[in-house]
Amino acid sequence: MPKPNVREEILAAGVDTLHRHGFNATSVQDITDAAGVPKGSFYNHFESKEALGAEVVQRFMQNRKAHLAILRDPNMAPLSRLRKYFEGMNQMFAKNNCSHGCLLGNFGAELSDQSPLIRERLAGAFDEWSKLIANVIAESQAAGDMSKDFSPKTLAGFFLNGWEGALLRARVDKNRAPLDQFLEVSFAKVLT
Amino acid sequence: MPKPNVREEILAAGVDTLHRHGFNATSVQDITDAAGVPKGSFYNHFESKEALGAEVVQRFMQNRKAHLAILRDPNMAPLSRLRKYFEGMNQMFAKNNCSHGCLLGNFGAELSDQSPLIRERLAGAFDEWSKLIANVIAESQAAGDMSKDFSPKTLAGFFLNGWEGALLRARVDKNRAPLDQFLEVSFAKVLT
Helix, strand or coil: CCCHHHHHHHHHHHHHHHHCCCCCCCCCCHHHHHHHHHHHHHHHCCCCCCHHHHHHHHHHHHHHHHHHHHHCCCCHHHHHHHHHHHHHHHHHHHHHHCCCCCCHHHHHHHHHHCCCCHHHHHHHHHHHHHHHHHHHHHHHCCCCCCCCCCCHHHHHHHHHHHHHHHHHHHHHHCCCCCHHHHHHHHHHHHHH | CHHHHHHHHHHHHHHHHHHCCCCCCCCCHHHHHHHCCHHHHCCCCCEEEEEEEHHHHHHHHHCCCHHHHHHHHHCHHHHHHHHHHHHHHHHHHHHHCCCCCCHHHHHCCCCCCCCHHEEEEEEEEHHHHHHHHHHHHHHHHHHCCCCCCCCCCHHHHHHHHHHHHEEEEEEEHHHHHHHHHHHHHHHHCCCC
């Protein structure tokens, strides 16, 4: 009978290695080596690397839940929460020399045309994340702190996608300036 | 002696296959098969797949030169050129079911931490592209058509990175709405 924690060890190692090296550059053996389990044990728990990749997307979102709670902090004005959340994200990526980027963005670039299963999970994860941002924007608009010329949904998509693009550029440039400029311009001109 | 057109055939096939399938999912054999040349001929012309990848970045930019000329069209107002150029890009990606995305963005996500050589070429290509957009924005600011509260360089980076992020989301969602909403919000709120 498979040990119950082997599955968990493979999943945790999958999140880490697939995030660091990308999906196609990582083999099942790389993942089981990182997990410290025999390669043969992988297929007792996952049908394929693709099946693991789909679970990795969901686990990646779960791992971000604590940080995302800032977006609902009742002690801060809506836009302050949004700013604090993304300043924390920028800080985290900059500390890491702008390496690795966002697993959702990376998988999106690499796998959207290769794996319908993973693409669908990514679409769900981005939708969930966008909705949390749209809720903050809706609160801000309701409080009269932001113009209503675009819907919360449109502005949340614009903002989240723009941040993903800025992160991609920061990785290419190995420089956090695109991330900081993204927040500066967005808060001065878009979220107003 | 190697035939002079074999190198060109490999390079053209490299642009196409690496764009369609990504760098790590494509083998040298996939590229030589697509080029219709023997696998063994690859290493007469390129030191490695990475060396080809670096040239592919430059060729990809060269292939875009004709379309980029819109940005310098003296018969159109600066912001109309920018809008026409990106509307053309959105149309092109939407026609293709939002598949494949931008080779620069894809390589950026996949290779920024894997290949210093390709990362450097990508940084140069993004910088070149950003400068063309910054020139248009500077013209628009000089003509009094746009606020000068941010520099052309900052706005060009914000705009180009945001468009790359919108393209990534359009690929994940298989829906052009993020691309169209990106232009709508940018022209209403940022490039004003």
